[in-house]
Amino acid sequence: MGMYIARRLFWLPALLFAVSLITFYLFRVAPGDPVTVMLGAKARPEAAERLRHELGLDRPFWVQYFDYVFSFARGDFGESLRYPGQSVKDLIIPKMWVSAQLSFVALAISVIFGLPLGFYVAHKQGYAIDPIIIIAALSLMAILPMISVPTLLWIFCLKLGWLPCSGWGGLWDTRIIIPAITLGTPGIAFFVRLMRASTLDVLGQDFVRTAKSKGLGVFTIDARHVLRNAIIPIVTILAFSLAGLIGGALITERILGIPGIGYFAVESVFQRDFPVLMAITMIAATFFVIGTLLADICYTLIDPRIRYN
């Protein structure tokens, strides 16, 4: 196990190196010069040339790349091209915080509704309510944010007038409700199915039959024996979803004008803001790799039969 974790940790820098190279290359070959974007198409060629030299964009590809890698390793993400003088770090951290708050509320919604529903449905196998809830859950999962956000806006903002139509005011503001519902709903479906499968697995075990034959009450069996065992795999998945929290929600953020990291990422793609894009890609990749590793480790802790080699 120690060997396995060590190998995975060794693999992390290599993976990040490859991801950075691909991203860097993609944006170097991409048409759409950042200098043109910054100065506008009508800029004098000399001015563009000077700016390009100042930014170091006229150096050979490999020089630029390794320069970037070395400063990245020192924790310096560079300066934004779009907002000159501002360091990428200062630009993205507040935006990641916004996205993290939003994702956290969304995750809470998914868990609070998803787990009890899944647990309930698992006890109703063979009744009509089981497939109905599962299909309803899948149908919620299939709604894209491009559809659900406008629909919620139409109901709660235009028709009922209960909520403001856009903007962001932090965790305790009413404007978080629409995006949180949008992002949380597909998660409800996810957790219902997960919890159902996990509970069904436990319900079929011998110790549950033993508990029943001992004459224990339904509530005791559920609370003491079933729930505790069924929740274990879910906890690992939860740990895994926490890694996804900083990913942001680019569509929802863009429609509702929320200053999160997802919206910012899309903007940076169009404005060819390489340093910002590189930083976002690298951070997302790092979180992803560490999240996967944590989930793998959790699995082995819970189920010692799993061995990685």
Add this chain to the structure above:
Amino acid sequence: MTLDQIELNEDKPRGHFSRALSRLFRKKIAVFCLVVIIVIYSLGVFSPVISRYSYSEPDYQAIRQPPSWEHWAGTDRAGRDLFTRVHWAVQNTVILTMIGMLSGGLLLGVTLGLAAGYYGKVVDALIMRSGEVLSVVPTFFLVLMIAATLRGRIKNGMIWLEDNTFLSGLISAGVADYLVISFALVVFGWFSTARLVRGQVLFLRESPYVEAARALGASTPRILFRHILPNAISPLIVSVTMSMGTMVGVEIFLSWVGVGIQPPRPSLGIMLYEAGHVSVLRNEPWMILAPGIVSWLLIFCWSLLGDALNDVFNPRTQ
């Protein structure tokens, strides 16, 4: 007597697929989904035949009409019939999901998966590691970066082709858009298939019947395509079906952001984008109905169908 003849001479029991199909048709919800998908896809395929209006020509006699017998889904601010625009949009979805499935899902994914599983060592490491690198970047972000950075290159390539060869009208026909989106679909789509096929190959390669085939002197391609691939086909069908919904979603996402299909050609993503503004919601709320319902049905039905196929092919997992 060769192996093929032995197989033919047997009394044929009902095959794996015919049993699976009959199980599938017993599931009402799967049949419903299949029908919905077929209906929507035929709407797209037969667009030139069924369209009563133009998808791009404005009609100022009929602007901003709510759904009626004349215009089933209403009209937009330029008087264009929304039902017409939706079924032309579905045509794009049909073309792109098919390209994505055949090229990324099947051709590339299966080939690379077979190669990785059968040859192992360097080939395996090379293929799987590059797949891992791609899968580390969040899907939508990866797809967006690829589409946004390639768009200009592909467009320049098309202009060069139009200028230098007898081909013309490539850009107006939207070929460049198709290429951009398909490329994005392929890049993100091949790895899950490849990983699946590789796993199957690794598992089947050690099985006695493959050893027997090898002992009889079967060539590597014969073992791969005749003995291993047919046994790996049912999980492949399930995974490809499940990925179809995601591909529909990716096309919508790219067009919505503005790097996919370009106006005036309609796409579900563009229509959802146009309908999603607050001012449009206030004044023409019906505009979101048709594209919303169609894209929801497509994604929902593909995922349900995938689920049903999974149950049908692996009866043990419930």
